[in-house]
Amino acid sequence: MKHLAEFNTFLEREVNLNNTRIRTLSDRVETIENFLWRSDWGQIIKRFSSQGSWAHKTIIKPPGENGFDADLLMFVDPVPGWTANDYILGLRGLFLESKTYKDIVGLKNRCVTLNYAGDFELDVVPCVVERPGRIYPYEVCNRTDERFEPTDSExxxxxxxxxxxxxxxxxxxxxxxxxxxxxxxxxxxxxxxxxxxxxxxxxxxxxxxxxxxxxxxxxxxxxxxxxxxxxxxxxxxxxxxxxxxxxxxxxxxxxxxxxxxxxxxxxxxxxxxxxxxxxxxETDEKQSVKKWRWIFGDEFARGADILTEEVGGSLVPIRNFNVQRFTDTVQAIKLVGLSVLSLVRRDLPWVQPPPFVVSKQGIPISIKATVHLQENGSETGSVASGQVLPADRHIRFEAVAGTGVAFTGKDLDVQWQVVNTDRSAGHAKALRGGFYPSKPRSVRWERTEYRGIHWVEAFLIRKRTGACVGRSDRFFVVIE
Structure with a gap:
């Protein structure tokens, strides 16, 4: 099914960069352009032009608390004797001399950056027009290789x-x-x-x-x-x-x-x-929304009460277990023990399939956990999988190698799947089941909130290829 309204809502609420931030970008770019026109470079500047996602109208809301990126092309006349490096370093020098910009200026290979922390980073790219002896009319400056590179972004x-x-x-x-x-x-x-x-x-x-x-x-x-x-x-x-x-x-x-x-x-x-x-x-509306959520995550069709019946039939996620002997699964854990955890279903309706290409030969990965009264606070003790915990505690999960050492290599990233179950989370529409990033590296913080059996899994991702090269066992959190 198409779910036209849900697609439009999802795009507007979760994907599109809001108009306020676009206006802020436009206002600051206008100020930057005026600054450059009034500088010593004013006599060689021909015009400015947006490029990249900003020009293509495909700029999106950045994930988490990150800022977004935008590119501003500055067309300039050639300066006799200048190398590609001279244009980049000369432009950076203009910003460094300004009280307004000196603390936010940075340097990349083909541009100068202005970093408005938590909001956006603007790349100002010099583009030399009709340099003598050139074949192509527009060239950007590669300062590392000390050469001019043809371009035509417009x-x-x-x-x-x-x-x-x-x-x-x-x-x-x-x-x-x-x-x-x-x-x-x-x-x-x-x-x-x-x-x-x-x-x-x-x-x-x-x-x-x-x-x-x-x-x-x-x-x-x-x-x-x-x-x-x-x-x-x-x-x-x-x-x-x-x-x-x-x-x-x-x-x-x-x-x-x-x-x-x-x-x-x-x-x-x-x-x-x-x-x-x-x-x-998919012709069944509820099943179709579930499948779209596999692609886009839990925020798609948020607020639509599409899992009520599914949840009602699956809140006690234990196969072939006589739950009538117990009030709920937490009591079953407390009276019978951790053997109950082996019966907990993986195939709950709200659990998303891993969106990674899984390597055949996996790197060993496991999870260590500690409990804290508040996030980033002092730990009050370690936590074992299946240990019963009170509500309103914070758990620090850390993905570690077979040696017990955390994954800190820059080429590896850890993604976390977090799954809630049982009636308390179901009634609060907080069953989750999606994937979440580490923050900081190899670490995930979660708060104990809903009574029931819940779990996390760690997936080790090689950044260079995007493939999953390691997957932990489920780490169960039981909240009373």
């Missing part, structure tokens, strides 16, 4: 927005926001935004203006069409291949990819395509 933006117009109703823009949301919140694949935009928009042709009623009549159908076409494109190409700028063939967009990353991306898009098809064709 023509690329025109190409992307033309593809959006072919399908109509901004369906391409909205679909790209959803796919970027999956990338940023699920962290199951990595792909630069410009590469992702190019791969998806390239699946649209001029003929699609005639097929809108079939393939793009509404947003959910458009999303399904585009994810299906992308999957077919990737399945036809098992090996990493060059993806170039459609308006500037010399520019290679997949320079940050390798075969492992590509294979993971290809496998995950195939999964998302399968799950999308299943959710779309």
């Amino acid at each position: 023509r690329y933006t025109e190409w992307f927005l033309h593809a959006n117009n072919l399908v109509g109703s901004d369906h391409l823009i909205h679909a790209m926001r959803l796919i970027k949301y999956l990338r940023d919140t699920k962290t199951t694949f990595s792909c630069k935004s410009v590469l992702l935009n190019t791969l998806v928009a390239s699946q649209i042709s001029e003929a699609d203006t005639h097929f809108r009623p079939s393939y793009f009549p509404d947003f959910p159908t458009a999303f399904r069409t585009l994810i299906s076409r992308l999957d077919q494109y990737l399945q036809d190409r098992p090996n990493l291949h060059k993806v170039t700028n459609p308006v500037l063939q010399i520019e290679d967009f997949n320079r940050h990819w390798d075969q492992d990353k590509y294979e993971n991306f290809r496998a995950m898009i195939h999964k998302y395509r399968q799950w999308t098809d299943e959710a779309y064709v």
Whole structure:
């Protein structure tokens, strides 16, 4: 089923960057442009232009408390004798001399950054226009390699927005926001935004203006069409291949990819395509919402009372167990012991399947836990799986290797699945079942709140490929 209203609500509430933050960005960019026009560079500046997600209208709300990124292209006349490095360092020098910007200025390879902490980071990119002896009219500055690189971001933006117009109703823009949301919140694949935009928009042709009623009549159908076409494109190409700028063939967009990353991306898009098809064709409303939640998480259709009947039949999650002897599962644990935990079902309706490609040879991973009166406070003791705890405590879960040492390598990340069960959590609509990031690295904090048997699992993800290379056993938390 399509769930048109729920898709629109989800996009507006969870995915789109709110208008207030966009206005703040626009206001600050206007101030920055005025500052640069009045500086010594004013005589060589030709104009400014937004680029990237800001220009393509695919900018989304960042996950957690992170700020979002925006790019500002500054077109300048060539300065005789200047190297690529001179443009970047010269621009940084302007900001360092300003009381307003000196404390927020940073440096990247092709741009200068202004970091408004917790709000956004703006990349100011010098673009040299018609440098003598050049072949291409527009060039950005690679200071590390000390060279000028051809670019044409404005023509690329025109190409992307033309593809959006072919399908109509901004369906391409909205679909790209959803796919970027999956990338940023699920962290199951990595792909630069410009590469992702190019791969998806390239699946649209001029003929699609005639097929809108079939393939793009509404947003959910458009999303399904585009994810299906992308999957077919990737399945036809098992090996990493060059993806170039459609308006500037010399520019290679997949320079940050390798075969492992590509294979993971290809496998995950195939999964998302399968799950999308299943959710779309499901005729039972409640089952369809559940399947869409597998893709987008618990926030999709939030507030819809679609699990009431499912929950009612599954609140005591123990197979073949005579629960009539006990008032609930907590009492069963206390009277019978931890053997009850082996009977707790994994296949509860609200438990999402792992959205990772799981490696055949896993790295050993387990969970250590301590209890605290408040988050980040002093610990009051260690916690074993299945130990009965009172409510209103905070538990610090830490994923550790077989040696008992936490995973601290920069190439590894730990994602956590948190599952609540039983009537208290069900009535509060807090059954969860989704995946959550570590914060800080390898650590997850949770609060004991709802009476019942609950659990967490740790999934070890290799950042370079997005593959799951280790999965812990379930760590049970029993709250009385």
